Amino acid sequence: MKSEITSVLLVGVGGQGVLLASEITARAALAAGYTVKTNEVHGMAQRGGSVTAHVRYGEEVFSPLVPMGEASVLGSLEEVEPIRYHNLLKPGGLAVVSAQRIIPTTVSTGQATYPADAEERLKRVFPNLVYFDAVKEAGALGNPQAANMVILGAMSTALDLSGDAWSESIAACVKPKFLELNLRAFSRGRDLV
């Protein structure tokens, strides 16, 4: 078991399933025998705001928050949110981004614009980018709600947690009737990298 801390960052917009994905990551690290800490946003930011979830694991973990430039992998369920947090990722770290655009009201009311060049900007700030439409991928498997599992599957390729640890964790976190779908979505995500 290695001594340094592995940090994982999940971002999105309130209500997208960021917290479930972070819970699954944390439990997979636990299943693999690591010490784990997580941090998540509650309260005001959940009302359609930008949300982040931090997961850190290793032999010993102190801060529950990922320091700047230390995340091994970043996953996002929205297209521009990861750009906001890109400097938390290690140089060259894996970024998995879904091509979902959730237009903030600041854009609808003309106070700001949604970047038209989101994909180019993603490529610029994330040299190691995996970019796909997770909702479409999950929809093809039967339920667009499983988009977060597709993202997580892709993220898992950059983490040293076994397939068994992931399956055990997913089984512990989702309802039995959705387990098979979620496992397939996770596996689809792995294949997309």
Place this chain on the structure above:
Amino acid sequence: MQELLSGNEAIARGAWEAGVTVATGYPGTPSTEILEAVVGYKEDIYCEWSPNEKVALEVAAGAAMAGARAIVTMKHVGLNVAADPLMTLSYLGVEGGMVVCVADDPGQHSSQNEQDTRQYARLGKIPVFEPADSQDAVAMMAEAMEVSERYRTPVILRSTTRVSHSRSMVTLGERRQPNEVGFERNPPRWVPLPLWGRRMRVEVEERLSLLSEAASSSPSNRVEMRDTSLGIVAAGIAYQYVREVFPEASVLKISFGYPFPDKLFKEFAAKVDKLLIVEELDNILEEHIKALGIKCVGKEVVSPVGELSVERLRDTRARLEGKELPKPTHLPEEEGLPGRPPVLCPGCPHRGVFHALGKRDVIVTGDIGCYSLGVFPPLSRTDTILCMGGGVTVAHGMDKAGERRKLVGIVGDSTFFHSGITGLLDVAYNRGKSTIIVVDNRTTAMTGHQEHPGTGITLMGEPTIEASIEEFGRACGMKRIVTVNPYDLQETIQAVTAEIDAEEPSLVISRAPCPLKERKPLGPRRIIDEEVCVTCGKCVKLGCPAIESSEDRVRINPLLCIGCRLCEQVCPVDAISKEEE
């Protein structure tokens, strides 16, 4: 057995293990999930959402006077509301252990200020514990209860956002046998009339010096000797950041920090060459350590404003070592990203009220809750926010000061029961003219949908009375009381306008359940017929996240729309209608 628990879940677990039988509180981020987790132990613990923190603290105090172990939970600003009973409870003391669980919000993630609860510990001469993670929270609840009973004092357990909302491993323990309950009648002990209160005052001082010794020998305060060239005193989450940034330094981890463990400070300071104090928010430990005549650095290198972080302590380290600030290894922030502030949800009933208020040039004094989001564009219909209940009273104050515009005070349903009623009584009693609008969405929405006296259900899930806001209005003496459906814009605009124009005080109740709680559509989704739409922007001004506008078109996001029909009602050309199946 081990479990991954949030700090708040761990506080609840700790209470259960410590044999607590009564738990009360009022919701407030970041403290809310403590009582929500206590409900999981409702077979063993009576728990309630009280109407406000003062009531909650008094109920817990009563339980502790009768001999039970009790906790009360609140956010930092809630302790302001509960400060009155707490300051005197310190004199009376308790029989069963009582722990006041307060969650501070450094960084103001979800709060109107950044006050440091440890100041209340000093003010009330009450011990304070500060867990640094979830395991600490469980262990400290047990110790806090022991201290509370041994020294007959309420104890504060101070958490912070990052402790409350971070998960870490907890080793689960057994539940301690709860105390026997039986109140012992003894007026000199329980009645602080001056005759007896003056004696209590002296006893509180005597207790303080005993507690300082107890803190010095507490297992919660731990000396970790490593390299002795630098010693760091750190409490709460700051301890975690210190360990990450100064892995080689010796650390005095303070968890039972007040009454100050003087002996421990002196011993630790003597063992290290240089002493650094790292605390989040006020420099309470540092000032005291300096007053003891011990040389140390603190706020010169650690700012008291905002929350701490690993990054900030890296800067501290550089300053301490007289080095250049560390060069960021990461890329600079990207510019030109659209802001994504929290907003009223699609289909939120508050939107109808803010739209109606947009029709008149009135001053709107707001309050604490989701409707505080009405301050942001495009609604921009809130002018002030002070505190819980302040929506009612600040309006009345401006009215009495002679403000020439009409005054409208907004308050939510849970906030009305919390501290809006006394303000409304003041408006009626003192012949005010303000229009008070209760935006009643049948829940405590912002903190995640907790029950309250108007919802008909208790925290423990039992059916109960539904306190009526209209009846409270009548009892206060309000003559003009009107209830509206905020999804009917014409009705809402008419009622709000008529009450604003009235030369008497009015109570308007805007009633519709929070759709985020109901989790079902209000009706068929709406679509915009782009052939008909003249892109006038009237629907966009509702500030609904489902209405997406770009340069030349407006569309309704079908994944977000829940069919509230507000946009359909403001559209001047009937371009919006229900989506055909």
